[in-house]
Amino acid sequence: MRNPYELFAGLRYTRAKRRNHFISFISLASMLGIAIGVTALITVLSVMNGFERELRTRILGMASHATIAAYRGGLEDWQGVAKMAAQNQDIAAVAPYVEGEGMVKVGSDLSGTMLRGVIPAEENRVSEIGQHIKAGTFESLTPGSYNIVLGSELAESLGATIGDKVDLMIPQASVTPAGVLPRFRRFTVSGIFRVGMYEFDRGLVLINLQDAQALLRMDDTVTGVRLKLHDLFAAPRVARDLANQLPGIYYISDWTRSHANFFRAVATEKMVMFIILSLIVGVAAFNIVSTLVMVVQDKQADIAILRTLGATPRSIMAIFMVQGSIIGFVGTALGVAGGVLLALNVETLVPLLERLTNHQFLAPDVYYISDLPSELKLSDVVRIGSLSLALGLLSTLYPAWRASRVQPAEALRYE
Structure with missing residues (x-):
């Protein structure tokens, strides 16, 4: 008009x-x-x-985009598995880890926690934990040092600071002349991290991979291999590709399964x-x-x-x-x-x-x-x-x- x-x-x-x-x-x-x-x-x-x-x-900064673990028990030839996984062009980095449950004790204060054994140099490639260290250093987790890195909420609840001694107990028993006793080891607090997520700040401790293997009596095996992808949304497809490529039987998971809820x-x-x-x-x-x-x-x-x-x-x-x-x-x-x-x-x-x-x-x-x-x-x-x-x-x-x-x-x- x-x-x-x-x-x-x-x-x-x-x-x-x-x-x-x-x-x-x-x-x-x-x-x-x-x-x-x-x-x-x-x-x-x-x-x-x-x-x-x-x-x-925050979850994927501490967890992993995908993991490869043995179908039963520990992952023995993890170096070979990591090498084969790294050949996938969608994978940016790989790192071994040992995982278990334990209890941290300082004086009369006791708290349950998730234990993770890592190699600091390798772990920094697959997670952001090194960027969230608020006190101490992540690189202090050297083999045989028995140093430990605590979450900030856990450290505050236990009253632990850098240089303090903490006892880490695991749900495995040792037979001694005095009877059956829970296995524990004294560690030195060498770092405190804060990622801003209560689940990790309150319930996770990190130690060196070899120290974790010795404590859990895993010899040279590890719990699995953590993977970091170039595109985290491609994790389901990459997990399926790895399941078809890797020889043998492995348990392969990705973040869309472990944190889907x-x-x-x-x-x-x-x-x-x-x-x-x-x-x-x-x-x-x-x-x-x-x-x-x-x-x-x-x-x-x-x-x-x-x-x-x-x-x-x-x-x-x-x-x-x-x-x-x-x-x-x-x-x-x-x-x-x-x-x-x-x-x-x-x-x-x-x-x-x-x-x-x-x-x-x-x-x-x-x-x-x-x-x-x-x-x-x-x-x-x-x-x-x-x-x-x-x-x-x-x-x-x-x-x-x-x-x-x-x-x-x-x-x-x-x-």
Whole structure:
């Protein structure tokens, strides 16, 4: 159309007159409702994305993308297995490890823990543990030194610091003249790490690989070989390829199996939160229906005059669809702007609120992550904005159809 009067009429109806302030108030409330809903959706999904990223980064920074272990017992020819695995172009690094359970004792304080024997130089290639040492050094785990590196939460609960002696006991017995006694060894604390994930900071200790073999009486065998991949999302495929390439029977696992519950739970929460918070936008869109129904009732005389001047029912319908769409568009635009700004500044605003209220929202002994991360994704913004615009447009259909059904004679009878 050269003269889109439907657009101008719809824009004119969005402005308040002296007699319809209540309708304008409901229109404003609808805009704010949509804006709040969109802002909440973008912010919450960004925080959920941040949690997923942090979980993946911290778990895989300490765990491994994939592991190769013997089907039963220890892995004997681990050097040969590591060499064959390293020939795979998808694998960036390999490192042997020994793993077991134990108890750490300092004085009268006792705590259960997971024991991991590593070679520091090799371990730094497959994990980020060396980057999280807060005291001491990771390289102090030399063969025969019987040094130990503790997580920060574990060290704090035991009151252990660098240079202290700790007793490490394992669930294996030794027969002595005094009877059957649990096997233990005294270690020296030579490092303390903090990865920001309570599971590791509270429940993991690291010692040298040979010291772990001697303590667990594994001779030259290891628990398995840890693998780091160039693309962590290729782990399932690489695990299948290795299972077909390696001779013999091995147990090959990847992070999507060993930590699948974490990421499946996050994905489920994201979906549920998206559905729940979408209801806020839906309620605001329902307010648009109420607003337009009242506008149609208020503008029946105007509709009748337009019809007598030759306006078609389709044009009348377009006028009120324009008015409702503007409410939805403005509310969506405000919500997207607010959501993006809030999502980009969550990591700054939350610590500020914690200082002002003197309260930590995410206690490290309760939650896996004690910070509130955020990761804004364009796909989420587009999806939420499209949903809001679609609901705003759909909410205009019924009132606009009602407007197009107004009969001029009936509307002007009492004017």
